[in-house]
Amino acid sequence: MNYRNETAELDSLYALAREEQKNSRKRFMVWAGGDAPNQQDQLYQQFKKRFPGIDIEIVVDLSKYHDLKIYQQLNDGFLEADVTMLQTLNDFENWKQMDVLEPFKPAGLKHIRKSYSDPDGHYIGAFIFAFLPQYAKEGVGFTPKNYRDFLNPVFKDKLVMTPPHDDDAVLYVFDHIIQKYGIEFLHELKSLNPVFVRGTAAPAALVGQKGFLGNIVGYPTYPDQPSQSFIPEDEFFITWAQRAAMFKLTQNKACARLFLAYLASHEFQSSRGTWSTRTDVTELGGLQPLETYKNTDPLDFIVWMRDRKRIHELRSLFTDIFGEVKGESPLKDPSLLRVYYNTL
Incomplete structure (x- = not known):
């Protein structure tokens, strides 16, 4: 052309x-x-x-x-x-x-x-843009295939994640997870004591480093990273x-x-x-x-973003279970700046 x-x-x-x-x-x-x-x-x-x-x-x-x-x-x-x-x-x-x-x-x-x-x-x-789950190339012991695999005990104290109630795109993914697995998924996740880090970039960069083994809503990865992303089997992912x-x-x-x-x-x-x-x-x-993937729909996120009442209800739910979002803005936190520029 x-x-x-x-x-x-x-x-x-x-x-x-x-x-x-x-x-x-x-x-x-x-x-x-x-x-x-x-x-x-x-x-x-x-x-x-x-x-x-x-x-x-x-x-x-x-x-x-x-x-x-x-x-x-x-x-x-x-x-x-x-x-x-x-x-x-x-x-x-x-x-x-x-x-x-x-x-x-x-x-x-x-x-x-x-x-x-x-x-x-x-x-x-x-x-x-797309968010995908990530797992560390070493230390997990199996290959995760879906979101529920991240409730495996191997991830106890080793999940690093964006607070879902701090980012609408992450919250959207968890809305789909709740629709499939119920709110009980969140309580099981809480029992694993995930580490919440503000922003989406830092948690994605930390998987495979500092002892972190997984991130339920991360970034697509490159071959030289210590982590691997994947498209979930028979489960929705966001684009x-x-x-x-x-x-x-x-x-x-x-x-x-x-x-x-x-x-x-x-x-x-x-x-x-x-x-x-x-x-x-x-x-x-x-x-x-993108149109060949049956488990994602870029237009669905637009529809979801219009429903501000639903988003408010979800934020309240996550606050009740996990507490308020804590920490500085991810663009002002000096420790996160070191993550972004690969100076851990």
Whole structure:
């Protein structure tokens, strides 16, 4: 397939962004949802290399913190972020209804799967994210196949996990676990004395280190890691399309359009090595096309995120069983920063 139209669009938008930067007093700012400061380093480097001269900053913070700031600033009539990319998918639908988003339809939009993006161009499906269970390559003694395997006594005092009531995507996975195994699963899990660490990045990085043997809701792993992730057999796992958008209050609109067009492009999407929001990108690393997996549905997470009453009830349930979430923000805790940058 020929992508010259996408390349031409990027070249044109780049020229406009360069011109805009000459007259702008404000750095092009992207607010990205995440829980480790280095999570968008690859995107930052790719964008800087592809579009030299564009003064970009990507600020990573929890989506539930970014969105509150955005609502506050929208109310004040001033917005720091030019583009935002968040896990709180329902926010984008709210902002569309509020008529605060700036529509833009990059050339790559037509290749993004239906329902990942807004048909009117108010937001796009930028990335596919997935959480998978992880176990240490040494010390477990068997190969886990499903979530219930993590209730094995070998994991006593050796599970490291994100507090489910601190991250909606993790909470979503546990909602499915409860639907299958009942609340008793949570009480059995509590009896194993899991160690809760805020954020999703640090627990995923710690499996196979410091004596930790498992994480029920972790990250897809690479071959050189001391842990192994897997797709559960006959059990649901989470995938979702992280959304991105610009606003009517966006000050660097040319830069924002360039950034969104790049996110939607085949050039960028094919560089990620994992599932793509586009229909024309081939999966790497032994992955099958996302639609062939019968135990995941990226659109289901969007529906679930709209049910704020259910989410509140689940958070209360986990608080009752496991207690309040404790610890500093994962982006401010010095001990977690050492985990992110592999300096344990």
